Amino acid sequence: MTAPSLSSALAGRKVLLIIGGGIAAYKALEVIRLLSKAGAETMAVLTKAGAEFVTPMSLAALTGHPVRQDLFMPDDETAMGHIELSRWADLVVVAPATAGLIAKAANGMADDLASTTLLATDKKVLLAPAMNVRMWLHPAVQANVARLKGFDGYQGMAVVGPDDGVMACGEFGPGRMAEPPVILDAIARLLAGQDGRPLTGRTAVVTAGPTFEPIDPVRGLTNRSSGKQGYAVAAALAELGAQVTLISGPVALDAPVGVTRVWVEAATEMKAAVDAALPADIAVMSAAVADWRVDGVASGKIKKAPGGPPSLALIENPDILAGVSAPGPRRPKLVVGFAAETSDLAANARAKLSRKGCDWIVGNDVSDEVFGSDGNAVTLFTRNGDEPWPRQSKTQVARKLAQRIADHFKA
Numbered sequence: 039m040t041a042p043s044l045s046s047a048l049a050g051r052k053v054l055l056i057i058g059g060g061i062a063a064y065k066a067l068e069v070i071r072l073l074s075k076a077g078a079e080t081m082a083v084l085t086k087a088g089a090e091f092v093t094p095m096s097l098a099a100l101t102g103h104p105v106r107q108d109l110f111m112p113d114d115e116t117a118m119g120h121i122e123l124s125r126w127a128d129l130v131v132v133a134p135a136t137a138g139l140i141a142k143a144a145n146g147m148a149d150d151l152a153s154t155t156l157l158a159t160d161k162k163v164l165l166a167p168a169m170n171v172r173m174w175l176h177p178a179v180q181a182n183v184a185r186l187k188g189f190d191g192y193q194g195m196a197v198v199g200p201d202d203g204v205m206a207c208g209e210f211g212p213g214r215m216a217e218p219p220v221i222l223d224a225i226a227r228l229l230a231g232q233d234g235r236p237l238t239g240r241t242a243v244v245t246a247g248p249t250f251e252p253i254d255p256v257r258g259l260t261n262r263s264s265g266k267q268g269y270a271v272a273a274a275l276a277e278l279g280a281q282v283t284l285i286s287g288p289v290a291l292d293a294p295v296g297v298t299r300v301w302v303e304a305a306t307e308m309k310a311a312v313d314a315a316l317p318a319d320i321a322v323m324s325a326a327v328a329d330w331r332v333d334g335v336a337s338g339k340i341k342k343a344p345g346g347p348p349s350l351a352l353i354e355n356p357d358i359l360a361g362v363s364a365p366g367p368r369r370p371k372l373v374v375g376f377a378a379e380t381s382d383l384a385a386n387a388r389a390k391l392s393r394k395g396c397d398w399i400v401g402n403d404v405s406d407e408v409f410g411s412d413g414n415a416v417t418l419f420t421r422n423g424d425e426p427w428p429r430q431s432k433t434q435v436a437r438k439l440a441q442r443i444a445d446h447f448k449a
């Protein structure tokens with residue numbers, strides 16, 4: 039039974055149900071009925087093999103939507119193609135998840151609507167495996183399931199079941215698909231963010247990398263930030279379910295899975311992009327923003343002249359962090375700044391905490407192996423005290439910070 043506190047997680051939510059080919063497919067009909075009773079909306083994708091066990095007609099009647107069966111159906115692709123379909127849902131459920139569907143997903147194969155949707159989705163996926171006991175226990179299937187649960191940097195898939203019992207084939211053991219109320223409970227837990235994704239439903243803006251302040255069309259002022267720490271923070275927040283917009287200066291990194299990236303160069307562009315991304319619940323400003331820019335950027339390349347090098351007049355850039363932290367209706371509920379210091383870390387970071395008005399500051403001493411490296415030693419400064427975190431990978435720092443953010447919202 040779905041716990042009463044969880045049942046509200048289903049009302050108004052959208053579930054995309056992919057039905058694979060197995061005798062357990064008939065239970066998918068009951069899953070849809072229970073979802074609808076709890077106020078959730080369902081759309082169904084039926085594989086070719088799945089259609090041997092349940093009819094599109096029953097699925098359409100229960101979901102109230104046409105059933106999607108083919109990758110290449112012009113009407114479906116114009117109305118809602120496989121990308122839109124996967125984005126439409128709050129959660130994707132595969133029930134029954136056959137050995138074939140699991141193998142395709144684990145290996146990135148996309149040769150029909152179901153497998154393409156699984157690869158295209160940016161949403162959490164719940165698998166309800168169902169297959170013969172020997173198939174389920176086969177090391178190849180177990181390796182595929184383990185792989186799907188834990189893709190590094192990826193929102194790993196969740197699995198419910200299978201159950202032990204007598205199977206349709208007469209054998210006994212694990213392989214029976216979980217019962218519909220158990221699947222419903224797992225769906226509710228995922229939607230409520232109670233399966234390790236406590237930031238589900240939260241929005242976050244993260245800045246990362248350096249800014250580049252032009253001098254003329256070919257030259258500029260920048261710094262040594264590689265973006266690694268900020269990108270890791272964006273990935274860690276997305277892993278916990280947040281919808282993340284990453285405002286990035288020029289770096290050579292791929293966008294983390296499920297994160298929307300906005301490229302910028304100068305600090306003024308970064309400020310505009312951050313403003314456009316608000317309102318948000320969380321802001322983490324880890325970019326190394328240039329404090330100054332050149333006053334009067336030359337429209338052509340500045341020539342070397344006999345009189346010696348040109349003088350550059352600098353003017354102050356807007357303080358993006360201070361702007362985001364300023365009280366007002368668009369202020370994120372939690373604003374986290376970073377402080378890069380080469381001396382007096384605690385005093386300088388604390389001064390920034392109060393001057394900029396943010397809630398927390400992650401202070402790092404950048405005099406030793408931080409810019410561009412994979413590791414970082416930081417101290418978290420809050421109004422309740424200082425917490426030094428020993429040197430660890432930037433991914434670990436980011437995950438710890440994301441978990442602290444999740445705990446903050448839970449509290």
Ligand code: PMT
Pocket residue numbers: 245247262263264265266267268305323324325326327328329355356357358359360374375376377378379390402404408409410411432
């Ligand atoms: O990118 P990596 O190679 O992984 O390195 C990571 C890092 C060292 C860049 C990162 O951990 C870090 O410390 N980022 C903050 C760098 C910085 O600009 O610190 P700051 O002390 O100058 O600025 C303090 C805070 O104000 C920062 O949150 C910064 O984003 C913000 N700021 C600064 C100036 C400005 N004009 N606007 C701002 O918003």
